[in-house]
Amino acid sequence: MTQAVIELRNVSKRFGETLAVVDNNLSVNAGEFLSILGPSGCGKTTSLRMMAGFEQPTEGEVYIQGTNVTGVPAYRRPVNMVFQHYALFPHLSVADNVTYGLRQRSPKPPSAELARAADEALGMVRLSGLGRRRTYELSGGQQQRVALARALINRPAVLLLDEPLAALDRKLRAEMQFELQNLQRDVGVTFLLVTHDQEEALSMSDRVCVMREGRIVQIGSPRELYDRPNSRYVADFVGKSNFFAGPSAGTVTSVRPEMIELAPTEKKLPQGLATAVPAKVLNRIFVGDFTQYRLASDRLGEFLVVSPRRNERDVGTFEIGDQVAAGWRGDAAQVLADN
Amino acid sequence: MSTHTRSPLVTGLLLAPAGVFFFFMLILPLLVMLVFSFGERAAAGGYVPAFTFDNYLNLPARGKAFLNTLTLAPLGTLLTAVIAFPMAYFLAVKVPPKWRVVMLVLVMAPFWTSQLMRYYAWIMILGSKGLPAWLAWIGITDVRLLNTPTAVLIGAVYGFLPLMVPPIYVSLEKLDKRLLEASADLGATPWHTFWQITLPLSLPGVATGSMLVFILLMGDYILPQYLGGGKVFFIGNALVDLFLQSRNWPYGAAVSVALVIIMFVTVYFYMRFVLGKTDQRRAALV
Numbered sequence: 001m002t003q004a005v006i007e008l009r010n011v012s013k014r015f016g017e018t019l020a021v022v023d024n025n026l027s028v029n030a031g032e033f034l035s036i037l038g039p040s041g042c043g044k045t046t047s048l049r050m051m052a053g054f055e056q057p058t059e060g061e062v063y064i065q066g067t068n069v070t071g072v073p074a075y076r077r078p079v080n081m082v083f084q085h086y087a088l089f090p091h092l093s094v095a096d097n098v099t100y101g102l103r104q105r106s107p108k109p110p111s112a113e114l115a116r117a118a119d120e121a122l123g124m125v126r127l128s129g130l131g132r133r134r135t136y137e138l139s140g141g142q143q144q145r146v147a148l149a150r151a152l153i154n155r156p157a158v159l160l161l162d163e164p165l166a167a168l169d170r171k172l173r174a175e176m177q178f179e180l181q182n183l184q185r186d187v188g189v190t191f192l193l194v195t196h197d198q199e200e201a202l203s204m205s206d207r208v209c210v211m212r213e214g215r216i217v218q219i220g221s222p223r224e225l226y227d228r229p230n231s232r233y234v235a236d237f238v239g240k241s242n243f244f245a246g247p248s249a250g251t252v253t254s255v256r257p258e259m260i261e262l263a264p265t266e267k268k269l270p271q272g273l274a275t276a277v278p279a280k281v282l283n284r285i286f287v288g289d290f291t292q293y294r295l296a297s298d299r300l301g302e303f304l305v306v307s308p309r310r311n312e313r314d315v316g317t318f319e320i321g322d323q324v325a326a327g328w329r330g331d332a333a334q335v336l337a338d339n
Numbered sequence: 340m341s342t343h344t345r346s347p348l349v350t351g352l353l354l355a356p357a358g359v360f361f362f363f364m365l366i367l368p369l370l371v372m373l374v375f376s377f378g379e380r381a382a383a384g385g386y387v388p389a390f391t392f393d394n395y396l397n398l399p400a401r402g403k404a405f406l407n408t409l410t411l412a413p414l415g416t417l418l419t420a421v422i423a424f425p426m427a428y429f430l431a432v433k434v435p436p437k438w439r440v441v442m443l444v445l446v447m448a449p450f451w452t453s454q455l456m457r458y459y460a461w462i463m464i465l466g467s468k469g470l471p472a473w474l475a476w477i478g479i480t481d482v483r484l485l486n487t488p489t490a491v492l493i494g495a496v497y498g499f500l501p502l503m504v505p506p507i508y509v510s511l512e513k514l515d516k517r518l519l520e521a522s523a524d525l526g527a528t529p530w531h532t533f534w535q536i537t538l539p540l541s542l543p544g545v546a547t548g549s550m551l552v553f554i555l556l557m558g559d560y561i562l563p564q565y566l567g568g569g570k571v572f573f574i575g576n577a578l579v580d581l582f583l584q585s586r587n588w589p590y591g592a593a594v595s596v597a598l599v600i601i602m603f604v605t606v607y608f609y610m611r612f613v614l615g616k617t618d619q620r621r622a623a624l625v
Contacts, residue, residue, distance in 0.1 A: 054520055074523040075532075087521035091539050100535075101525035154525065 004063070005030045005190045006051055006079070006158045011060030013046050020046040022214040023060070028158060033184050033191040035201035037237070038211035044194045047211070048160050051192070053077045065157055075104075080151035081160040085167055086143050088135040094146055095131030098122060101154040121149040125183070141172045148180075152187055161193040165200060177203050198238050202226065210234050229254070231337045242303040243338075252338045257304040259332035262293065263315050266325040276327030279303075281318050293318065295326055369599070375592035384586025394593035401594060404577040407563070409601070411488055411571070412556040415495030416549050419503045422496055423548065427507035428537075431514075446504045449497070458494065458565040465490050465566070486568035494566040495556055502555070503548040510544025511537070546613040550606065557602055574598050 004027040013021040021043040028034050036044040049055040050062055053074030061070045069077055080101065088097050095118040102109055102117055109117070122128055125145035135143060144164065151159055164180070165173045181204050184191045195201050201208045202222040209219045210233075218230045222238075229235035232243060235254045242260075243252040263269045266276050279295040282302065291312070293305045305326055307315075318324055379389040398405075430442050449457060463469055465484040474482050484490050514537065522532040556562075560575025567573075574594060581591035 052520075052524055054523075074520065075526050075528055079524075081521070081524045083517055083521060085517070087515065087517040089518060089521070089536060100522070100527075104526040104528075104531060150525065 003030050003066070004028060005065055006192065007063040008047065008050070008057075009061045009063065011047070011050060011057045011062065013043070013050060013055060014058040019214055021050070021057075024214075024216055026209060026216060026219070028190055028192055031188055031190055032206045033181070033193070033204060034207045034209060035193045035195055035205040036209045036211055037195060037198060037201040039196055039237075041213075042211040043214040044196075044211050045162060048081075048162055048192065048194045051158070052079055052081050052160055078157045079160055080154050080156040081162060082144075082147045082151050082164045084163045086147040088143055088146055088150070090134075090136060092135070093131065094122070094127070094133045094135055094138070097135060097146055098131070098149045098153055100150060117153055121153040122146075124152070124187070125149045140168055141176065144168065144176065148183065152183075152189060156189060158190045158192050161191060163195055164193065165195075165197070173200075180204055202238065208238070210237060228334070229336065231339055233339060235334070235336060240304065243336075244300050244303070247335060250338050251335050254334045254336050255303070255328055255332055257292070257306040258290075258308070260303070260305045260326050260328050262305050262307050262311070262318070263325050264318075264322075266327075268315065269325050269327045272329060273327035274330035274333065276325060279324055279326050281320050281322045281324060284318065284320055291317065295324065297326070372592045372595050375589050376596045378589040378592075380587045380589055384588070386588045389589075394590045395597075397590060398593065398597055401574075401577050404572055404574045404594075405597075405601075407488075407567075407571055408557060408573045408575075408598075411491055411495070411573070412553060412559075415492050415499070415556050416553040418492060419496045419499050419552050420507075420545055420549050423500055423503035423507055424541075424545065426500075427504050427511055427544075430504070431508050431511035443505065443508065447501050450501055454498070454561065455565075457498070458561065461490070461494055461497065461566055465493070485566065486570045488567075488571050490566040491563055491571050494562045495552075495559075498562060499552040499555065502551050506548040506551070507541060507544040510541040510547075514540050542613060546610070550609070553609075554602065554606070557598070 006028045008024050008026040011024045038044045050057050061068050098118045098121050099114045118131055125148050127145050165176050208225050210217045218234050225238045232252050235241045241254045241256050261269055277297045277299050279297040282296050283294040285292040290306050290308045296302045377390050379387045381387045471482040522536045563573040581587050
C-alpha cells in the first residue's frame with residue numbers, strides 16, 4: 001500500500017456562476033508520474049492550482065502527505081510548480097532563479113552552500129556553467145530546464161507541471177518527454193502534470209486521469225485507458241477510434257483503427273473475425289511507418305483503418321476508389337456508453 | 340540588404356524640425372546664458388560684456404537657495420514616490436480592471452483646477468485659521484505650518500503625485516502576475532515577494548516618475564513662492580529676484596548655469612544607478 005502524497009477529497013471549485021471542478025477525488029501516490037488530461041476548460045488547471053495553493057476549494061479538502069492543507073497559502077505548502085510559460089524572474093540570474101526557494105528559508109543558507117546547490121541543480125538539468133546568464137538569454141528548452149531546476153532544488157513533495165511542454169516546438173517537446181521521464185526516475189519526486197495533449201500524457205505517465213467539464217471521468221495506466229476506456233469520451237480523447245452505433249440505444253461500439261484488418265477481398269481476411277464488411281477506399285494518407293485509410297461501407301458508414309507497413313507485404317497497398325474488405329476480431333470491439 | 344534602409348537625406352529631414360527647435364530654444368539660450376555668466380552687471384542693470392569669474396565666486400551668497408532646493412527637491416521626490424507607490428499598487432493590482440481607468444482619471448483630478456487656485460487652497464488649509472487652529476482646539480498650540488519647509492513638502496507631494504502615480508502604475512500593471520505566484524510557490528511570504536519581485540521589477544516606473552518630479556521640483560518657483568512665502572525659497576525664486584528685481588543678469592546667469600550643471604550631474608548618476616540595477620548585467624554579457 002503506497003501512501004498518497006497529495007489528495008483531493010470531494011473538492012469543488014466555483015468561479016461565480018461557473019463550476020470549474022465538481023466533487024473530485026484524486027489521490028496521487030508517492031513517486032508516481034500522474035497526468036491530468038483534458039481539453040481546455042475541463043478544470044485540470046484549476047485542480048492543479050488548488051494543490052499549489054493559488055486557489056482554495058469552494059468545498060472539500062486538499063491533503064498533502066496526510067496533512068489537511070485546505071486554506072494554507074501557496075508559500076507554506078511543500079509543493080512546487082513548473083509554470084506554463086516558466087515564469088522565470090527576469091531581473092535575476094539563472095543561478096539566483098534556481099536558488100530562490102532556498103533563499104526564502106530561514107535561516108538563509110550560507111552563500112557557499114547556495115552556490116553548490118545551484119551547480120548541482122543546474123547539472124541535473126544539463127545546464128552546467130550557465131548560472132551567471134540571464135534567463136532571457138536562454139532558449140525555450142533551456143528556460144524550461146531552469147524552471148525545473150528551480151522547482152526541484154526544494155525537494156518538493158510533489159512537482160506540479162502546468163502544460164510544461166506546450167511552448168516548445170515539436171522536436172524539442174519529444175526530447176523533453178524523455179528527459180522529464182528520466183528526471184522523475186532519477187530524483188524520485190512525485191510528478192503531477194497537467195496537459196491537453198494525449199500523446200504527452202500517455203508517453204510519460206504511470207497513470208493518467210481524464211477530466212471532462214470539471215469531473216474526473218477515468219483514472220488508469222495509459223494502457224488501461226487506451227485498451228479499456230470507460231466511455232466514448234475517453235476512447236475519443238485518448239487515441240483515435242471508430243464509433244459505430246449500437247448494439248443498444250445509448251451505446252456505441254468502438255474499434256481502434258489499428259485493430260482493423262484489411263484485405264483485397266473478404267476471403268483473404270484472416271480467419272476468426274467477428275465482423276467483416278466490404279468497403280471502398282475514400283482517402284489514403286501515407287505517414288511513413290503506417291498508412292491511414294478512410295473507408296466507406298454501406299452497412300457501417302465511414303471509418304478509419306491504420307495499416308502498418310509490415311502488413312503491406314501480405315495484403316499490398318490500396319488506391320483511392322478500390323473495393324476492399326475490412327474486419328476485426330470480437331475482442332477488438334468494445335461497447336461503450338455513448339457520451 | 341534590407342530594402343528598408345533610409346537614405347541619410349530622409350533621416351536628416353525627419354530629424355530637422357526637432358533639431359532646429361532644440362538648437363534655437365535650448366542650445367542657443369544655454370550658450371547665451373553661459374556667455375552672460377562671465378559678464379558684468381551694467382550700472383542700470385542688465386549685461387555688459389566682460390570676462391570675469393566673479394559671478395561664480397559669488398555663488399555662496401545664494402547658498403541658502405541652493406541648500407533649500409537641494410534638500411527639499413530630493414526629499415519631496417522621495418516622499419511623493421513613497422506615497423504614490425501604494426496608490427499605484429492598489430490601482431494596478433487590487434482594483435478591478437473596469438474601475439482602473441476611472442480611478443486613474445481621479446488621480447489626475449487636481450489638474451482640472453488651476454495650480455494657483457490649489458496653492459491658495461493650501462495657504463488656507465495650512466494658514467493660522469486652518470489646520471493650526473484645529474490643532475490648537477485639541478490642545479496642540481503654537482503650530483506653524485505655512486511658510487515652512489513642511490508646507491513646501493506637502494505642496495510638492497500634493498502637486499506632483501499625479502505625475503508620479505501613472506509611470507509606477509504602468510510598470511506594475513505590466514508586471515507578470517505569474518511571477519508573484521512563482522515567488523509564493525517557492526516559499527516567499529507576500530512581504531518577501533514584494534521586496535524581491537514586485538519592487539525591483541517596478542523600479543523603472545519609480546525611476547521615470549522620480550526623474551519627472553525631481554526635475555520639475557528643482558526648477559520650481561511657484562510652490563516655494565506661495566507655500567514657502569519667501570522664507571523657504573528655491574533657486575527658482577533667486578533667479579526671479581536676480582533677473583527681475585536687482586536686474587543682475589550676469590549673476591543670475593551664473594546661478595542658472597550652476598543649476599543646469601547640478602541637475603545634469605544628479606540625473607546622470609541617478610539614471611546610471613537605476614539602469615545599472617535593471618540593465619547592467621544584460622549589457623555586460625552581450
